[in-house]
Amino acid sequence: MGFVTIDKQKQKERKGSERVNDWNEYKLPFPEQELKDQAARCMDCGTPYCQMGVEINRSTSGCPLYNLIPEWNDLVYRGLWQEAYQRLIKTNNFPEFTSKACPAPCEGSCTAGLVSDPVSIKSIEKAIIDKAFDEGWVKPEPPLRRTGKHVAVIGSGPAGLAAADQLNKIGHSVTVYERDDRIGGLLMYGIPNMKIEKYAVERRVKLLQAEGIQFKTNVNVGKDVTMEELHQTFDAVVLATGAGKHRELSIEGRQLKGIHPAMSYLTASTKHLLDPSFTLDDDLNAKGKNVIVIGGGDTGADCVATALRQGCTSVVQFGKHGELPKERATSNPWPENPRIFSLDYAYEEAKEVLGRDPREYYVATNAFIGNEDGHVVSLTTDTFKQGEKSEMRTWDADLVLIAIGFEGVEDAVFEDMGVEKLGGTIKADNKTYQTSTDGVFACGDARRGASLIVWAIQEGRKAACAVDLYLDKKLAASGH
Ligand SMILES: Cc1cc2nc3c(=O)[nH]c(=O)nc-3n(C[C@H](O)[C@H](O)[C@H](O)COP(=O)(O)OP(=O)(O)OC[C@H]3O[C@@H](n4cnc5c(N)ncnc54)[C@H](O)[C@@H]3O)c2cc1C
Ligand code: SF4
Secondary structure (H helix, E strand, O other): OHHHHOOOOOOOEOOHHHHOOOOOOOEOOOOHHHHHHHHHOOOOOOOOHHHOOEEEOOEEEOOOOOOOHHHHHHHHHOOOHHHHHHHHHHHOOOHHHHHHHOOOHHHHOOHHHHOOOOOOHHHHHHHHHHHHHHOOOOOOOOOOOOOOOEEEEEOOOHHHHHHHHHHHHHOOEEEEEOOOOOOOHHHOOOOOOOOOOHHHHHHHHHHHHHOOOEEEOOOOEOOOEOHHHHHHHOOEEEEOOOOOEEOOOOOEOOOOEOEEEHHHHHHHHHHHHHOOOOOOOHHHOOOOOEEEEEOOOHHHHHHHHHHHHHOOOEEEEEOOOOOOOOOOOOOOOOOOOOOOOOOOHHHHHHHHHHOOOOEEOOEEEEEEEEOOOOEEEEEEEEEOOOOOOOEEEEEEOOEEEEOOOEEEOOHHHHHHHOOOEEOOEEOOOOOOOEOOOOOEEEOOHHHHOOOOHHHHHHHHHHHHHHHHHHHHHHHHHOOO
16 A cells, blocks of 8 residues: 555656757666655556557557556565566566556556556566676576477567567577668667667677577568568567558658658667668758757657757657647546656757657648759748647748658568558468468568557467467378
């Protein structure tokens, strides 16, 4: 019943105006005693909605990994950190990623949140995994025996890595193919360094390698290796190729220089950060520029934070919806994920550095305007204020980033892998994860559409289970 007497503490962060001068993570560790107090706020309510992991009204409620939250809260409160770590990894392959970047739908459905602030679940998860790494409890644990079965995983984002980890633990021999030069999918190129420092991805990849998983980078499956070749070598194939086909904004002037999809911008920024010999194209550098981000979501927020670190002159982010309410609306009751106003890290930084929240609401972009060199210089918008006449505005823009979401899986995946489509994603059963091709499975964003790390890990785990069952049946059918 600690929540009655102890207030929720927010994870401390470095000051916005200070952290925009580097690319390091912006969250600070919780002092151990404070953290134990926070864990004591959990009432062990008996029906832990925090770990239910379901979708209500198209939003996630509770942890999709069914993390055993009240159990590790109690263990942390009692100072039994190693036991807490053991509980945590029963359900979550990569707590070091979720505890840094998960939007924590667990907290939105925490029972304490009905009458008080929810338990600081994500901060507790972070403290457990950070301590486990610091204390050397996270060690490679290769399987004791090999099954003789071989599985190829295409794509090395959280879904592919979770599937590979689970299959390898069972004893199957796993090879992960990645077309990029580094492993990690959007954990590496997509989510910026200040949210997930890339050492954390590389550290996990080294552990998985030491456990026997093989990684092949710079291999574009479908082009460099065909699916036919994979079928000859492997007993099963898991497609975890993500949903990287971005939405386009086909309006007047789109062909002008200086207008880029958000992902090209974010990827170039991280590549340059990790390898300064990788030249950052001047057109993808926000330094000294007026930046406009089109799209009000999290990818747009990451663009804002990146532009601030590159030294932009100004940054504005357009969203087509209105500002969220400060409190839950009656149409958004607990345990639904709360749709309420918050000042994300990027907006806090923009407020401190440039003096204003960069978000503009109810904005629709009409056209881009260029100069004689064919470079964007401004754009025009219609601004719809509810109940008011629309207002036409012109904005200075030297760099425009389009962050209006993802349509689904890239066309090449359907052309090269011979699997059927369902909407924009790979058609695969939500229990067997089996695609339209025998022995080929799909998981993560490639199957469910652009989503979250926590869902990608869940899908990778479940797809691995399905592959294992499939291999068992194959083994039984062959009389072994
Ligand atoms: C900018 C941005 C920020 C985000 N921030 C967050 C966040 O803070 N929190 C959160 O929970 N989620 C966040 N997300 C969403 C999250 O990153 C994704 O839901 C998650 O990474 C999906 O995992 P995945 O493994 O399915 O696919 P991905 O991570 O997309 O990985 C797919 C991989 O497959 C590879 N691939 C594709 N085709 C081939 C091929 N033919 N051959 C070989 N390799 C191939 C790709 O190169 C890629 O590496 C963010 C997404 C973006 C775009
Ligand atoms: S993975 Fe996300 S939803 Fe699950 S406990 Fe951690 S922060 Fe909460």
